[in-house]
Amino acid sequence: MSGATRRTSKNRRSVQGSKTALYWMSAPALALYAFLFLFPVLSNFRYALMKWDGIDEGEFVGLANFKKLATDDDLATKVLGNNIEFMFWVVIFQTTLALLFATYLVKNSRASLFFRTLFFFPTILSSVSVAMIWLFLYDPNYGAINTTLIRLGLDSFALNWLGSETSALYAIIFVQVWFHTGQMMVIYIAGLQQIPAELYEAANVDGASRWQQFKSVTWPMALPTSAVVVAYTTIQSFRAFDLVYATTQGGPNNTTSILTTMIFQTAFNEFRFGYAASQSIIMIIMIFLITGLQRRILRTRY
Amino acid sequence: MKTKGTKSFSMGRLGAVAAVAFALVATTVPSAFSAGEVFGKSCTTEGVSTGTSSSSLICAPGANGKLTWARVRLGSAYGAPVAALTAGAGSIEFHHWRGAEDGKIFDEIIALFEARNPGAKIKQVTMPSGDYTNLAFSRIRSNPKAAVYATFRGAQFAQFAKGDMMTDLKNERFTKQNVIATGLTAGQYEGKQLGIPLHYLFNNPVYNTEIFAKEKWTPPTNFTGLLAWCKAARTAGYTPIAWSGGFRPNAGQMLNSMLMNSAPDYATLKQRIEDIDTGKADLQTAWFKDMAGRYKKMADANCFPDNATGVTDAAALNLFATGKSPVLPTGSFSMGAVKVLNPSMTGKMQLFSLITTDEKPQYVGIQNNTFILSVNKNSSGRDQKIARSFISFLMTGEIASIYANGTSQHVNVLNVTYTNQDLINTSIWQSKKTLLAPRFLWLNQGVRDLMEDSLIAIVGGKPIDATLEDYSKQIKQKLG
Numbered sequence: 001m002s003g004a005t006r007r008t009s010k011n012r013r014s015v016q017g018s019k020t021a022l023y024w025m026s027a028p029a030l031a032l033y034a035f036l037f038l039f040p041v042l043s044n045f046r047y048a049l050m051k052w053d054g055i056d057e058g059e060f061v062g063l064a065n066f067k068k069l070a071t072d073d074d075l076a077t078k079v080l081g082n083n084i085e086f087m088f089w090v091v092i093f094q095t096t097l098a099l100l101f102a103t104y105l106v107k108n109s110r111a112s113l114f115f116r117t118l119f120f121f122p123t124i125l126s127s128v129s130v131a132m133i134w135l136f137l138y139d140p141n142y143g144a145i146n147t148t149l150i151r152l153g154l155d156s157f158a159l160n161w162l163g164s165e166t167s168a169l170y171a172i173i174f175v176q177v178w179f180h181t182g183q184m185m186v187i188y189i190a191g192l193q194q195i196p197a198e199l200y201e202a203a204n205v206d207g208a209s210r211w212q213q214f215k216s217v218t219w220p221m222a223l224p225t226s227a228v229v230v231a232y233t234t235i236q237s238f239r240a241f242d243l244v245y246a247t248t249q250g251g252p253n254n255t256t257s258i259l260t261t262m263i264f265q266t267a268f269n270e271f272r273f274g275y276a277a278s279q280s281i282i283m284i285i286m287i288f289l290i291t292g293l294q295r296r297i298l299r300t301r302y
Numbered sequence: 303m304k305t306k307g308t309k310s311f312s313m314g315r316l317g318a319v320a321a322v323a324f325a326l327v328a329t330t331v332p333s334a335f336s337a338g339e340v341f342g343k344s345c346t347t348e349g350v351s352t353g354t355s356s357s358s359l360i361c362a363p364g365a366n367g368k369l370t371w372a373r374v375r376l377g378s379a380y381g382a383p384v385a386a387l388t389a390g391a392g393s394i395e396f397h398h399w400r401g402a403e404d405g406k407i408f409d410e411i412i413a414l415f416e417a418r419n420p421g422a423k424i425k426q427v428t429m430p431s432g433d434y435t436n437l438a439f440s441r442i443r444s445n446p447k448a449a450v451y452a453t454f455r456g457a458q459f460a461q462f463a464k465g466d467m468m469t470d471l472k473n474e475r476f477t478k479q480n481v482i483a484t485g486l487t488a489g490q491y492e493g494k495q496l497g498i499p500l501h502y503l504f505n506n507p508v509y510n511t512e513i514f515a516k517e518k519w520t521p522p523t524n525f526t527g528l529l530a531w532c533k534a535a536r537t538a539g540y541t542p543i544a545w546s547g548g549f550r551p552n553a554g555q556m557l558n559s560m561l562m563n564s565a566p567d568y569a570t571l572k573q574r575i576e577d578i579d580t581g582k583a584d585l586q587t588a589w590f591k592d593m594a595g596r597y598k599k600m601a602d603a604n605c606f607p608d609n610a611t612g613v614t615d616a617a618a619l620n621l622f623a624t625g626k627s628p629v630l631p632t633g634s635f636s637m638g639a640v641k642v643l644n645p646s647m648t649g650k651m652q653l654f655s656l657i658t659t660d661e662k663p664q665y666v667g668i669q670n671n672t673f674i675l676s677v678n679k680n681s682s683g684r685d686q687k688i689a690r691s692f693i694s695f696l697m698t699g700e701i702a703s704i705y706a707n708g709t710s711q712h713v714n715v716l717n718v719t720y721t722n723q724d725l726i727n728t729s730i731w732q733s734k735k736t737l738l739a740p741r742f743l744w745l746n747q748g749v750r751d752l753m754e755d756s757l758i759a760i761v762g763g764k765p766i767d768a769t770l771e772d773y774s775k776q777i778k779q780k781l782g
C-alpha cells in the first residue's frame with residue numbers, strides 16, 4: 001500500500017470518526033428535544049383518540065372526538081369562526097400599519113428613532129398589563145374612551161366595548177394590533193434597509209412618484225419580509241390567548257373565544273383533556289393550512 | 303366482663319362529661335352568667351351577643367321561632383381546643399389563590415410558625431383565583447413540595463379528592479377540637495376529612511350602612527320591595543347594585559342569593575342543580591326560567607349598572623368603595639378589598655339579604671365554608687408533617703384571630719376573638735338562617751360557566767326563551 005493510499009484511508013477514518021463524534025455531541029440536545037417537544041406532541045395525538053379527564057385511566061374512543069368536533073359542537077364552530085375573523089383583521093391591519101410606519105421611519109434620523117421607540121414600546125409590556133390598561137380604557141361607564149366621546153358630543157359612538165357581542169371581538173382586535181404593530185414594524189425596517197439605494201436613485205431618475213416607487217420597488221422587494229410578517233402575525237393571532245383571557249375570558253357569549261382559550265377551557269376548566277387534544281390538533285392543522293396558503297400567494301409574487 | 307363494662311362506662315361517660323364541661327365553660331365565659339344571658343334561655347333583642355369570640359352567646363331565633371341565647375360556637379369537640387402540632391425541619395410550599403388579599407398576613411403567620419418551629423420553612427405560592435381554579439390541580443399534582451394547599455368548595459375540591467391528592471385529617475385532634483363542626487362538611491369526601499375549610503364567609507351582598515342611613519332606607523325584605531328600592535336608589539342618583547356582569551366569577555356570586563329561596567327545601571334545590579349539572583334537565587326547566595325572569599325584572603328595574611355586561615370586577619368594587627353604589631353583590635370576602643380602596647369604609651358595611659320572593663323567605667342569607675386546607679398525599683412524610691403542623695397552627699384561636707382580623711374574614715375556628723369592626727358587625731349572620739352556598743353544587747365547571755353566561759346575557763337584554771334554549775343546546779353538546 002502506497003503512502004498516499006494510506007493517508008487517504010486514514011483521512012476517511014478520521015472524517016468518519018469526526019462524524020460519529022458530531023452525532024454524539026448533538027445527542028444530548030436531540031434527547032432533550034425529543035423529551036420536551038416530540039414526546040408531548042406525539043402524546044397529544046394519542047390523547048386525541050381518548051376520553052380522558054386527566055385523572056383516571058383514559059378510554060380509547062378512536063376518532064370520536066374529531067367526529068364530535070366536526071358534527072356536534074356549535075361552540076367549536078363559532079370559536080373557529082371567531083379565530084379566523086380575528087386573524088383576518090389582525091393580519092390586514094397589523095401588516096399594513098407596520099409597513100406604513102416602516103416606510104416612513106426607515107431612515108436613521110433622530111425623529112425616526114423616536115417614533116420607532118414609541119411604536120415599539122407596547123411590545124415590551126406584558127400582555128396582562130396591556131389587558132389591564134385597555135380594560136380601564138374600555139370601561140363603558142367611566143373609561144377614558146367613552147368619557148372622551150361623550151364630552152365631544154359623540155354619545156352614539158360610546159359603546160359597551162367589551163360587554164357587547166357586536167363590538168367585543170373588534171375591541172380586542174384593536175388592542176392586538178396596537179400591541180404588536182411596533183414589533184412587525186421593526187422586522188419591516190430591517191427588510192427595507194436591505195433594499196439597494198440604487199433602485200430608488202434609478203426610479204428617481206426615471207421620474208417615478210413616491211407611490212410608484214413604493215409600488216414598483218419597495219413592495220416587490222419587501223415581499224420576502226412580508227411573508228415572514230404575515231406568517232408570524234397569523235401564528236400570533238392563533239396564540240393571542242393571554243390577551244383574550246385577561247380581558248374577556250372569551251365572553252360575552254363566547255364571541256371573543258379563540259381556539260387557544262377554548263382548548264384551555266376544555267382541558268383545565270372542564271377536564272376533558274382528550275377532547276382538548278383533538279381541538280389542539282385541529283388548530284395546528286389550521287395554522288399549517290393558512291400559513292401555507294399565505295406563503296403560496298406571496299411566493300407567486302416574488 | 304365487669305372490667306370491660308367499667309372501662310366502657312369510663313370511656314363513654316368520661317367523654318360525655320368532658321364534652322358537657324367544655325361546652326359549659328366555652329359558652330359561659332366570660333360574661334354570660336353575670337349579665338343574665340344563659341344558653342337556651344329566652345332573650346329579647348335579636349343579634350345581641352355576649353362577646354366577640356366564637357364561643358360567645360348570641361340572641362337568635364330558635365327552632366320554635368322564639369328568641370333564645372344560642373351558641374355562636376357550633377363545635378362537636380370532645381375536649382378543649384388543642385395546641386398546634388410540632389413541625390420538623392424542612393421546607394414546603396403553601397399554594398393558594400389569595401396572594402393579593404391575604405399574602406401579607408400569611409407572611410406574618412408563617413414568620414410566627416417558623417419562629418416556633420425552628421428549621422421549618424414555608425414558602426407561599428399564589429395565583430389569582432381564576433388561574434388557580436384552572437391550573438392548581440396540574441401544578442400541585444406534579445409538585446410534591448406543595449405539601450399544603452387550599453381548594454375551593456365544590457368542583458375543585460372534588461377534583462383533588464378524586465385525584466387522590468389529599469391525606470385524611472379525620473383523626474387529628476385539631477380537626478375534632480378546634481374547628482366548628484358544621485364547617486367541616488365542605489372538606490369531606492367519601493367518609494374522609496380531606497380538608498379543613500378555614501373560611502366561614504357569607505356570599506351575601508354587602509351594603510353601605512352610611513348611605514342607607516343617610517337616605518333613610520332599610521334593606522328590602524321581599525322581591526317587590528327590592529325592585530322598588532332599586533328604582534328609588536336610581537332616582538336618588540346611585541347605581542343600586544354594583545354587579546360586575548363583565549367578570550363571570552364575581553357576577554356569579556349573586557346567583558347564590560337568587561337560588562336561595564327558589565326551591566321548597568334544600569334537598570329539592572340540590573336535586574334540581576344536579577339535574578342541570580348532569581344533563582337530566584336543561585335551563586328551560588320552569589324553575590330556572592323563573593329565576594332567569596327575576597334577573598330580567600331586576601335589570602328592568604335598573605338594579606344593575608348601565609352597560610352591566612361590560613362592568614369588570616375592579617369597576618364594580620370602585621363603584622361601591624367610592625359610594626356611587628350602595629350594594630356590592632359579592633360577599634363578606636370583599637370587605638377587605640373595599641377598605642384597601644377606601645379605608646373610611648371601615649365599620650360602615652353590613653350584609654344585605656337579597657330576597658327574591660314575595661313569600662316568607664326560608665333563608666335570609668348565604669354562608670360558605672371554603673379555602674379548604676389540605677395536606678398533599680404525594681409529599682414526603684417529613685413535608686406532610688410540616689404541612690399538618692401548619693394547618694393545626696392556623697386552626698388555633700390565637701393564629702386564626704390574627705388571620706381573621708387582618709383579612710376581614712370570619713373563620714371556622716373555635717375561640718377566635720374578632721376585633722375587626724366589620725367582622726363584629728357581621729358576626730350576627732352566624733346566627734341567622736343561612737343556606738350553604740348553592741352555586742358550588744355545580745360540579746361541572748363548564749356547565750356552570752354556560753349557565754351563568756346565560757343569566758349575564760339575559761341581564762344584557764337578550765330574550766329569556768331564546769337565550770335559555772341556546773345555552774341549553776350548548777350545555778347538551780358539552781355533556782354529550
